[in-house]
Amino acid sequence: MWFEGLNKNEDFLKREFNNRNFSILLYYLSTVCKEDDIFDKLISPFYHTELSDDYLKYLLSFPNGLKVTQESEAAEQILDGNVMIYINGLLISVGMKDFKSRAIMESTEENVLQGPKDGLSENINVSINLIRSRYKRESLRTESHSAGSKSKIKLMLIYDAQIADKPALHELKEKLSNIQVDLIQSAGQLQKNIIRSTFNIFPLFMTTERPDRVVKNLSEGKIVVLIEGSSWALIGPATFFDFFESMDDPVQMPLIGQFLVFIRYVALLITLVLPALYIAIISYSPDLLKIQFALLVAGSRMSVPFPSYVEIMFMLIMTEFLIEASIRLPKTVSSTATTVGGLILGQAATEAGLVAEVMIIVISAVAISNFVIPVNSMHQAIRVIRYPLIIMASLLGTIGVVIGLLALIAYLCNLRSLGRPYMKLL
Template structure:
């Protein structure tokens, strides 16, 4: 085996197997050579017009090589590692009989990108995934220039025939999880698949589950971070969101801003989110339990103040809480469905008018307005939206238990929720596992 063949085999071993790796042989009556490049980060028009067409117009290899070297982006590699790094940056490796040339053909699809709408950040990258899977692959490849990154493509959906890609780092990924995922994908038989959230439901063991076991994100930086930590990314054509798996509970309460801020600031923000989680879950149920069953826990002054604010309320505390939480859910849903130009204004004004009118009419207490506002604000602290919906629903079972058993019911409800979370698995990974990442 000559030196060029050894170099070629070394590059193929490092880069493949990957569905976006192109290895092509070109032959003419006078010469023969091979091309090696990554399709998602190279411009096919440049390759066709600057390499392939001139190849068939040249009479010999020397003239073709001199023609290529006349381009400013073409050069001979210093080593195999240099060849590998440049291929990962959008170069085309042109393999002659006894040497290699690297030709600059990178294509950055920045025009098709937009800013993140759901997971906003202050100091980090602002771009989000698009609905075109090739653009998303281009974005990942340019930001994660590691030769162990693998891309596997397949079609899913009998009628839609949607393109689906798996991305992972072959050196870090848990291959048992990867094999299990591939088996589950092969077992999926559906007609249409339009969103990764549909795929999430199809891949989940439990038919009815409340807590998400995969991360649904629109941020490329979050996807790249999780690839480097050994997780698998699922991309689907036609949606700007990707799935990250496996995922544990603590992943849903970590934002990308935690990495971009100073370390102490990041820890403070994480603690703040868990405080918000506790408030959004416990506060409504605790209000019901303490006002209806266990008022002795309060100081006398606070107990009298709450009792005075509820003096005109004609129904029990749990009815008051359920009524206000229901109105809050209606306002949140209306803010999503209304046109953006009027949505925020209509819901803000509606909330103020309803709260003030209900308080003046004696239908709810003043402290109830404070509790509902705190719960609403705490719900929006969750960085990943799918977990926010789960926590919005979990309040209601706790309120019902507190209305029947007081503080005891609240404690039993929290213990039951923790037991349920402990039993959950995300492709074999315990849901409440704290240290999942591979370093």
């Protein structure tokens, strides 16, 4: 009996149709297929066809019409939204998928002041349409793949055949074919399974929901992976410096664009190094400060009963709590709750003498600087990596900060994205 596994589902339909000359059987999932199209394109023409061979030729004339010989393959076709038609001892698959997705919406995670506002869609075909409308070259290639032994999620590789990095493309295809997981539903999951490194912190692929960023990277010879059901694309090979470019930069005048990029690198240094430097200077090397500023800091910390590293760790963790709360809370209350919570926490902590006033300034600068980085996956990595620097500063002072930064640079230089150096400038 055909499709024994699917027969137990209420939405799996087996329908038989007869006309005067021949009969057919239709197998499909009513919740996945568009039944109006099934009637208009399959059932209605059946009753107007006299010969079974003519109807068979009609079915094979569909762009996605094909003969299926194995039951396992037929079941996969049905799960993918196709209708299986049994005729003349043959099984023919015809695509009738009814994919429910939102309309093309504005990109919400990568905001720009100028430039296009549309974002990629959960529907791969819609996303490819948005990309092709901006990148009109015959050399643009699309290749279909799948991932997930259970989900069989559809992936689409997109690249420019003339300028794409061929070794990187070969490595990516090999990594995709070696993925051994049951379920993949997002670009982040796919990236994690491609990298397969437990201790990697920094993103080795760019994730974006902006078609213009996809097109920009395609023009640079990079490879894009679209995932069915996700509005985020994966781009590789990526470099560390790619994550500090905003799609507003090419729109600005050259000097202004360069200034904005410079500001982002300054923000990176502040959010990464400032907490560790605060501990190193306050606890180990106060003589590095001017005497007036050193006395000011010492006076503000007179009532603080904790060492500087406990003080800064407490405030950083509270800041992490506020950031997570702003993400998880409903949008109607998240901004109010986190703003009020931050103000109350900072004021109460200073009035109670748990932290110094200077500490509030340091934490505020660190938090603001972190969100200047335009790509979310990178500023999440920076949030994590500053804690080892804080530990090094609390143990060894200024020397610990220097050692930590050198170790971080060596680690970044050792990273590879699809075989390409992560710290490559051009």
